[in-house]
Amino acid sequence: MTADYLQIKDIHKDYSGLLVLAGVDFTVKEKERHAVIGPNGAGKTTLFNIISGKFRPSSGAILFKGRDVSGEPADVLSRMGLARSFQITNVFQELSVFDNIRSGVRSRYGLRYHFFRKPDNNGRINARTEAIAEELGLKDFLHVPASSLSYGQQRALEIAVTLSTGPELILLDEPTAGMTREETAQAIQMIDRVTAGRTLVIIEHDMDVVFSLADTISVLHYGKILVSGAPDEIRCDQRVKDAYLGEEHE
Amino acid sequence: MILQKQAPHLSIATLFALGALVPLVLRQYHVNMLTEIIIFALYAVSYNLLLGYAGLLSFGHAMFFGTGAFAAAVALLHIPGLSLWGAIGFAVAMTTVTGFAVGGLLLRHKGSYFALLTLAFNSLFYAVATKWQTVTGGDDGLSVTRPALNLGFATVKMAAISNFYYFTLVIVGAAMVFCWYFTRTAMGQTVLLMRENEERMKFLGYSTNISRLILFTFTGAVAGLSGAFYTLHFQFVSLSAVSVDMTTTVLLMTFVGGTRTFWGPILGSFVYIIIQNYLSDITDRWPLFMGLIFIFLVLLVPGGLSQIIGSIRDWLTRKRTPDEPAAEKAS
Amino acid sequence: MSEFIVFFLHGLAYAGLLFLVSAGLTLVFGMMNVLNFAHAAMYMLGAYFSYTLVAVTGRFWPSLILCPVLLFVAGALVERFLLRRVHVHGHLHELLLTFGLSYIITELVKSVWGNYPLAMNVGGFLGTSIQFLGILYPVYRIFIFLCAVLVGLAMALILYRTRLGIILRASVNDGEMVNALGINVPLVLMGVFGFGAALSGFAGVIAGPLLTTYPGMAHEILIDAFVVIVVGGFGSLGGAVAASLLIGELQSFGVLLFPKLSLALVYLLMAAVLIVKPSGLFGEKQ
DSSP: OOTTSEEEEEEEEEETTEEEEEEEEEEEOTTOEEEEEOOTTSSHHHHHHHHTTSSOOSEEEEEETTEEOTTOOHHHHHHHTEEEOOSSOOSOTTSBHHHHHHHHHHHHTTOSSOSSOOGGGOHHHHHHHHHHHHHTTOGGGTTSBGGGSOHHHHHHHHHHHHHTTOOSEEEEEOTTTTOOHHHHHHHHHHHHHHTTTSEEEEEOOOHHHHHHHOSEEEEEETTEEEEEEOHHHHHHOHHHHHHHHHHHHO | OTTOOOOTHHHHHHHHHHHHHHHHHSOHHHHHHHHHHHHHHHHHHHHHIIIIISOOOOSOTHHHHHHHHHHHHHHHHHSTTOOHHHHHHHHHHHHHHHHHHHHHHHTTSOHHHHHHHHHHHHHHHHHHHHHOHHHHOGGGOEEOOOOOEEOSSOEEOOOSHHHHHHHHHHHHHHHHHHHHHHTTSHHHHHHHHHHHOHHHHHHTTOOHHHHHHHHHHHHHHHHHHHHHHHHHHHTEEOGGGGSHHHHHHHHHHHHHHOSSSSSHHHHHHHHHHHHHHHHHHHOTTHHHHHHHHHHHHHHHOTTHHHHHHHHHHHHHHHHHOTTSOOOOOOO | OHHHHHHHHHHHHHHHHHHHHHHHHHHHHHHHOOOOTTHHHHHHHHHHHHHHHHHHHSOSHHHHHHHHHHHHHHHHHHIIIIIHHHHTTOHHHHHHHHHHHHHHHHHHHHHHHOSSOBOOOOOTGGGSEEEETTEEEEHHHHHHHHHHHHHHHHHHHHHHHSHHHHHHHHHHHOHHHHHHTTOOHHHHHHHHHHHHHHHHHHHHHHHHHHSOBOTTHHHHHHHHHHHHHHHHOTTOHHHHHHHHHHHHHHHHHHHHHOTTTHHHHHHHHHHHHHHHOTTOSSOOOO
């Protein structure tokens, strides 16, 4: 276990004067399950967008496996072993489940720009694609277009596509958004299973889920990390209570 | 659809066989026309890889067609004893380099801005060709003679159109088959997926800039190959080969035929050249006719003629199976 | 020295024309996010309409007012009945539509007026030359520059000093919201497109006596206007002013100083800008 697998150092982000992140600091250890929680508008998704290379930070640094990756584009980070999911399902809607998942699998196996080889003929890639679909309960829908799936299946596909590149570090942005309590419980069980043995950073609203799943919790509030610690510490922390209760009073 | 998985090996073989038999029945005038159609079909196929598959609207494809056409002519004129293969190879090499350089400059931009820049670069190429008379011959153009084809074991004279027709059918036809194969390769699929969801592709480890540059260079090289054949076919090349009109031509062919299928542009080049040949006898205003068809399709049938054909086919097959349950309306 | 002044003034006149064309193009692009390939074809229509009007009436002034009005109507109709229909299909289709229109207009012009250049005389005071700074200079070229200055000022005033301008700029940022506030955004957009067409028609009328009127004139000005947009930055009115002046003078002095390279100079400038500052001199970073 490396102690400084992913280090977020003093990340600032402002959009033409509007400060969204005001110096975020936290560290994720290898194989840790790390949850980022915080009231709406705290900047959680912005933080993910910066870690995963969608946006550049205004200042600050991100170290991934000891290397400064701040400002690196998403494709470079992906090839380094980082993957992320989206809060709003962001897959290839016109394509089948199989083609969706295979897009990432073949990227992992280096079959991205090849001029002569066809993904269709690659047994290893196709087997891996089917395996991922099975893990996420999509085996019976392999040839169904993504747009025809139910909402729950779409969310599963979102995670399947995220896992398709075989990442070491997985960022999940509210994987259970829009689900009922029972669906959420099932989904979390599945996530726990499919991400076993890898490093996970997850944004989640359901507190039961967060406290049962995470090893470490970081609370993001007004663009800063209020506190980072084990679930029990967070549960008792007065500042966290204030942040959440403060929001509910409004 | 572009993603259809059926294997049309049989139809490809049939087309080649038909193509091989055609000169036995057609008059020389028609063989000439068919050669031209095959050459333009490849040009349109390469254009559709950009427009239909990658969703990139370029108004500058003639810079590659023209570069290929002039490169072949210049090579034949200035390198004594150059073989047919040498001229074609030189043209493809030149357009590959051109595509890479131009693509590197333009592909940082997308959408309308990309379209605008490609048009400006096409004009730049035209301006250079106009001014660089010592190489391009300026307004006079360049005349060349087709060298004989050396097959190693035999030499085939290319002066006769039927011989050149077969040569075109084999080489240009093979290039088209490769383009079709390309749409199924990893690279071809990457291009398609990028049009579907570019952002997700980045998060899956694909560099969209590299993908676009590779595609742009490839389509440039293929257009260059068709340009070289254009020169060899007419044994003459003029500034019109690199003009914006030549881009307009390929855009009309591709769109009229249909950008959503692989064979649409091939159909489009057929229709275009036949209209050009027969309508131009009746009226000087045949381009107006083409333009009206184009606007009509843009407004009402964005999938072009191949969409119309597809709908007719669907309609016919549905008629044959009346048992199919009627579509239920959700109200 | 007097030669220098003459070429400088020539440059100003061409810059004025370029600005008139590219301002409409930029306006429509900025407001509607539509790159109108038919813009230059409408400019050409303006020139041909004016040619016929002048031939019939024998006077230049009426066409200066009537042609832009005609093109405003034509532009508004195109937006209402053609552009709006393809809008749902997205960007690519809008571009293809305007491209198709420009193609058809060019072919129509060829069949109505013929595929050869037509010359036109302005006549009257505009057709004379005046003496100043030791040179004799045509009034008409000065008139072009003044027109461009007036149009530029009027556009800036409307956009930044009137309620209409506020609505226009708000429609760009959030059309739905402006619509919800009770303003008819589709009508506004129709007006904007019509205004762009009118502006191109106005430029065409003015270009007629300066350049010859022929079917290739659309393509020629379109490329220069595109270069203005690339150099000045997409959607920037200030950029259009600066780039028009730069390219107008470059064209003019290019002929004087490097006659062999004159055509390529403009493109070289464009390529240089693309390499050094891809978003244009005044453009925002994309």
